[in-house]
Amino acid sequence: MSQTIRVAVSGQPNCGKSTMFNAITGGSARVGNYPGITVDRLEGIYRENGHISQLVDLPGTYSLTSYSMEELVARNVIVDEHPDVVINMMDATALERSLYLAVQLMEIGAPLVLGLNMMDEVRRSGVTIDVDKLSQLLGVPVVPCVARLGQGRKELMHAVAETAERTQGKWTPFRLSYGPDLDPVIERMTKAIEDANFLTGRYDPRWLAVKYLENDEQVMAEGVKAGTAHEALLALCTEAETLTRKNSATTPDAIIADWRYGFINGLIKQGVVRGNDELRRNNSDAIDKIVTHKLFGPLIMLAVLYGMFLVTFSLGAYPQGWIEKGFEWLGEMGTTYIPEGYLQSMLVNGVIGGVGSVIGFTPLICIMFAMLVFLEDLGYMARVAYMLDRVLRIFGLHGMSVMPLIMSGGIPGGCAVPGVMCARTLRSPRERLATILTAPFMVCGAKTTAYLMLVAAFFPANPTRAMFFVVLAAWGFVLLVSKLLRSTLIKGESTPFVMEIPPYRLPTLRGVLLHTWERVWQYVKKAGTVILAVSILMWAVMTFPELPADTVAQYDTQKEQAAEQVKAAHPDAGEEELATLTEDAQKEVEDARNEEALKYSVAGRVSEALTPLTNLAGFPWQANIALIGAFAAKEVFVSTMATAYSMGQVDPEEPESLSERLASDSAWTLPAVLSVFTFMLLYTPCMVTVVVIARESNWKWATFSVVGSLCFAFVVSVIIYQIGTVLLT
Template sequence: MGKEYFVAVSGQPNCGKSTMFNALTGSTARVGNYPGITVDRTEGRYCSTDFCANLVDLPGTYSLTSYSMEEVVARDVIVDEKPDVVINMLDATSLERSLYLAVQFMEIGVPVVLGLNMMDEVRKKGIRIDSAKLSELMGVPVIECIARRGVGKAELMEAVKEVADRTKGKWSPVNISYGHDLDPVIEEMTALINENNFMTDRYDPHWLAVKYLEEDESVIRNGRKSGPLSEELEARVRKVSEHIQKTLNTYPEAVLADYRYGFINSILKQGVISREDDLRFDFSDKVDLVLTHKFLGPLIMLSTMYGMFYVTFNLGAIPQGWVESGFEWLSNTIASILPDGLLKSMIVSGVIDGVGAVMGFTPLILIMFSMLVFLEDLGYMARVSYMVDRVFRSFGLHGMSIMPFIMSGGLPGGCAVPGVMTCRTLRSPKERIATILTAPFMICGAKTTAYIMLVGAFYPENATTVMFCLVLLSWLLALCFGRLLRWTALRGESTPFVMELPPYRIPTLHGVAIHTWDRVWEYVKKAGTVILAISILMWALMTFPHLPEERVAAYEAQRTQVMEQSRTWAAAPEANEARLNEILARISYEEGEEALKQSYAGRLSEAISPVTDLAGFPWQANIAFIGAFAAKEVFVSTMSTAYSLGDEDPENALSLKEKIAADKAWTTPTIWSVFIFLMVYVPCMVTVAVIARETNWKWALFSVFGSLGFGYSLAVIIYQVGTALG
């Protein structure tokens, strides 16, 4: 057995860090959580013929200063777990920016190997990077890589072995000069830290002094727990901060960043980077002149969104018809085999019609997801964030709130759970909570199925336009609710927005297929587990208790009377038969509807109807809304079961859309009241649990009752005003 090493893989967001980690670890990668926090910890193992390494994929971070949970986690792994080597992946297309994190690793002293990623993109741009020169000037190995192809992974690990064997666990901090204003203060603070052994068991004294100057919250908090010297260090920081403010009109952290970038530039200017054509204009820059243009950019963004819906509804209608026909055939086949009774009703109306209604939308979800994944991998979604920043700030939210919104379903097909978790990147606690509470307003993949069903039923000729308007409406309502929160419970100024725009990259077919399949498979799994269980439960609630025997007998008497009367009809036999079937079907429908209203679900709907009648909700929607609290897909399956149980003639059964469209209870005010309430009313149970984990139960309960009150108020206004005007 060869040597064993512990290696941390680090890098800034979008540098290819996780791609290289996956290339190194392959199927050995496993995901857990860091103790006590919600940031994922991904670990894996790499083995060659003469050594093995246990790798941990650190959260993507721009620096080692505690602005976010990810940055704290990355730094704590370095400081507390002391890896033998850190692999710092760099985006070679933005080398100056990427080296900022590398310099901070060198300041802390951990042995480093630099992975110069995306070298194929660099060459396309006509840029030449002398990696040997960079290695010489930085004093660390530099390996050229193309992470998505696995190029450079063996060389990286050989460099790791060489560095680990040479350093043997010894750390060598690099001290950078920060100018005549800060260097003397840093030296004084370093001396005090050394004299008092102040946290020297954990941090390098010079690095600790620099962290105090950066006013690093985590370090200062630990320092206050460690002894009274922290007060003296903080006093020196305040004194030098006042001096810097008076003389340079800035603050120490900005000076530190300037000198770090100065250090980086002094290296790069020594022949590390050259261009084949200094006047060559980057392709991404050319495209951005159009896609992020002040006027053209938003128009292109809206056109792209509209186009996605057009393709989804028009292209997806064909395979959707195949899936629906398949479940219809299965339903009719089972109905013809099984004898009448509870088992037949449960399988046909509860399982097949309930789950089948959700599964019928799989082709549309697949098409929507594939287009969304393509845009994400292309790099366009970052441009969307950039364009809407000003709009978000005017509503009291941060520009980075766009990413949680998009992940939650800002472009339909997302999920509020990862959307809420993405809010960790927001530094302001108030902006973070406001985003967490409003992100579930977006039209997630689960809501998309419900809207596709309802829009297809009521607006089949204008489905694309209506769906497009609903998405814009979800954004508007989320922003308005965010503005209310920022005016009341979460008052405060918006913080500045800074985000990189990654270069455009044409996604690979394999990558789009894998990412799309992952999302669609989650949808299918949910339909086969959670939705199946809830569909059976809702069937039971809509089936029991049965109608009293006297009511069943009354309906049988009606049928008998009609059949007796039909013998006296004077029309042709074919006309008489058609008329008889129509009357019998109407009697069966009335019996089924009464049975549904007498069931537990019907009684519950009746109990809440004094409230929901103000919003115009049909009784079937009442039941569907209750079930959809568990998972929004249940809205579709419950509606399907409710309308299926009232249909006693499977041979002539209408589709779910046709049944809903034929129901006179669905007036235009009712339709839009339901549309808005479904959009806002309550996050699903899983999302509420995640909100509680990311904040606390107070805000989780607010997300339930606050959004419920907001959605109900809007629904009542829409229905009452619409009815009055109609």
């Protein structure tokens, strides 16, 4: 029986790594031009000629230094799982940059096979790469490939089988010189590591010494726990830095990078590359002269993003309406066929109403994701990050922060869940954390629903302008809070904006559909299950405890009296007319009963308890309940406000009815309206987002996102309400 060959597929972003992985395994790994797309672990099997290879697709990474989650995950898989062979896919049009990762893999000692991708584009540019010479100089197999066409996959796997058989699982680290200043220090550090048996069970001693000189955060953190040799190594690092600053006016990590690139440059100059030195695509460069122009670039970007969301809301309105009508029909069926009582109320108002509010947004999410996937795969979103880096950097963010912010609702309609997850693409943990904590401030699809209802109530003459200012406010608060966080709790140097701008490549329809479905299903699965539970919970806290029997009897008596009064006032009315008049007369009594029942429930009592505090911000008591419910899911705000105003739910035929009731309530003064607008924008992320924040960082920061944003939102709302009240008095 053949032994399985364990293979790790590595590569820098945009090199075609995941495309080749799909071609080899027949799988569906995420393929995109936006750096950091492949984050989750993906595995596949390849069988041929009696050989069985088990492949794992590593996250795209520029190096093996733990600046980002991708680099850390890729390195840990290689170090801890010790694969038999590592396939390193490289962009042949950017050979020098691509070889940087290959050299680091050689230094760690992994048996290596290089896949030289995009060779068709190299040939079109008039360049010749001597693959055999490159293989000879590096001492590893090099296979020319065109991943998008599947060319080279069989040759690549033949080289994997031969390498596995030749090395028999033995790792042989490549020893690269780092010059007269560092080499002696590295030797001393290597000996100290070997003598102390310091982390040698996991790392090669010389490689570990180099990582100390590079000030690798993960290695340093492990070293602190590993023993006293850590202090000795730090002393040698300090000695090395003193020497390099004196002799070269630079740091050890910079010298290490320089010598690696020097080694690579020397290889290339030995006849490996012949012809035009520029391996970029002329068409992409010509387009970028306009697309990334200082003046036209931002204008085009705004037009593209505005058009994207315009299409989302225009096209999505139709299927969204169909889905909403479908859930309305389900609710009617539940009311008709399920006996009146708790079960009917829970299923119709809790389950169907709650889940329907989320699923109704699925068409919008689907269209939005389809366009985002298209722009990512096209290569445009990398240009957006490049253009916005200069502005975001001022506030402690990074050019790569733009995608999480846009996906979270930078233009209304996004969702903070995929937005926070998208922050994985940031290399710096500090900039990633600042992005994660502020992304929920954006106007997500759920908030959009609430704002549309509030804007219709209080700014009916200028709804577009009002929504525009809400979006501007969201961006402004993101930048302000990011600057505040990066100046206090998340201090640290900004990460240089290093990102390969990929060439434009027209995405395939199959790829766009496949990747859109993956994202939409993730949204439905994660959001839908939580909304289901939350909707049932909110139904319960707004239903129990019920009004005492004597109070219910009083309202029943009032309804009977109202019916008698109608009957006496209209003795000649027909049966149908009399029923309509009676229903209208009893509605006021029923509304009063619903309001008192809500106040008597757990949610109502909590709202009453919070009133002395929320009065400082001018919140009407109904808003207290709605905002509490909206913590679970912002979609709950509208339905909760409807219930709080004794309306049960918003009439789908008259969506303005709730807005009209709000506008007629004297408690909603302009300062109170602006206060609630601001609080809704800034306060605690929804439960799903909090869970994702915890998963992407930890529960300490997730808790901070809840408590910190709640306190910040309340303080800002109080300031707005108090100042507004004084100015209008």
